[in-house]
Amino acid sequence: MNSATRIQNSRQQLREQLKQQRRALTEAEQKSASLQLVDTAMQQPEVAQAETIALYFSFAAELNTAPLLQALLDAGKKVCLPVLHPFAKGHLLMLRYDPQRPLINNKFAIPEPPLRCPDVVPFAQLDTLLVPLVGFDSQGNRLGMGGGFYDRTLAGWHAGRYPQLKVMGLAHDCQQAGHIPVQSWDVPLPAVITATRCWRFRHSSL
Numbered sequence: 718m719n720s721a722t723r724i725q726n727s728r729q730q731l732r733e734q735l736k737q738q739r740r741a742l743t744e745a746e747q748k749s750a751s752l753q754l755v756d757t758a759m760q761q762p763e764v765a766q767a768e769t770i771a772l773y774f775s776f777a778a779e780l781n782t783a784p785l786l787q788a789l790l791d792a793g794k795k796v797c798l799p800v801l802h803p804f805a806k807g808h809l810l811m812l813r814y815d816p817q818r819p820l821i822n823n824k825f826a827i828p829e830p831p832l833r834c835p836d837v838v839p840f841a842q843l844d845t846l847l848v849p850l851v852g853f854d855s856q857g858n859r860l861g862m863g864g865g866f867y868d869r870t871l872a873g874w875h876a877g878r879y880p881q882l883k884v885m886g887l888a889h890d891c892q893q894a895g896h897i898p899v900q901s902w903d904v905p906l907p908a909v910i911t912a913t914r915c916w917r918f919r920h921s922s923l
């Protein structure tokens with residue numbers, strides 16, 4: 718077995734473990750974490766000062782982003798949600814969320830805005846991008862669902878293409894892992910917001 722395969726195997730194992738950990742949270746713990754997240758996130762300058770911010774619509778046992786989504790709208794921000802790219806496989810588009818327009822489930826059963834060209838927001842126009850994750854470590858390394866969607870999305874930013882863009886992960890406290898083995902394409906996060914605090918890491922571009 719080559720080393721890339723070994724890394725992918727250990728990431729897959731860790732992914733299952735961490736997903737299991739968040740599934741073990743009780744409904745009451747999930748509820749209080751999602752409400753606490755609103756306060757913790759709104760206290761961060763990258764969130765508080767953003768005019769245009771991309772969030773994601775949570776699914777399964779992910780930290781519920783619905784209260785934060787509402788708080789961002791109430792604060793008058795332009796909020797975007799990811800949409801699976803219709804033909805560039807593995808890529809995401811960010812679309813403005815209009816609460817008047819119903820969301821449509823994608824192939825993963827995650828609700829997303831209907832694909833209308835005028836609603837597409839280019840990354841150059843985003844102030845802040847909040848990303849989902851399955852695990853993070855003390856270096857800011859990120860483990861996602863395994864589709865590489867956010868790795869591809871973050872590649873341009875990592876290469877310095879969107880210097881205005883602040884990127885932060887959102888996670889349950891229990892998604893912190895000792896060490897996440899990484900591949901060349903993995904993009905470390907400068908910060909991760911949980912219900913109880915904001916972790917900031919070295920390499921920070923914030």
Ligand SMILES: Nc1nc2c(c(=O)[nH]1)N(C=O)[C@@H](CNc1ccc(C(=O)N[C@@H](CCC(=O)O)C(=O)O)cc1)CN2
Nearest residue numbers: 773774775776777799825827849861862863864866867
């Ligand atoms: N809320 C949210 N939206 C997101 C992501 C995410 O991680 N969270 N993504 C981040 O990249 C993209 C979707 N990526 C995904 C990649 C794999 C699976 C997946 O394997 N789903 C399994 C069920 C897994 C489970 O329940 O834990 C399935 O469909 O069978 C789902 C989404 C875009 N939108």
Ligand SMILES: Nc1ncnc2c1ncn2[C@@H]1O[C@H](COP(=O)(O)OP(=O)(O)OP(=O)(O)O)[C@@H](O)[C@H]1O
Nearest residue numbers: 728860861862863864865866867868869872902903
């Ligand atoms: N920038 C990229 N360009 C091309 N392929 C990529 C890129 N980033 C990741 N991939 C591919 O996507 C797959 C994702 O693997 P990985 O385990 O890193 O996903 P992840 O970080 O957990 O997922 P996600 O980013 O969707 O949350 C890998 O097979 C990898 O080859």
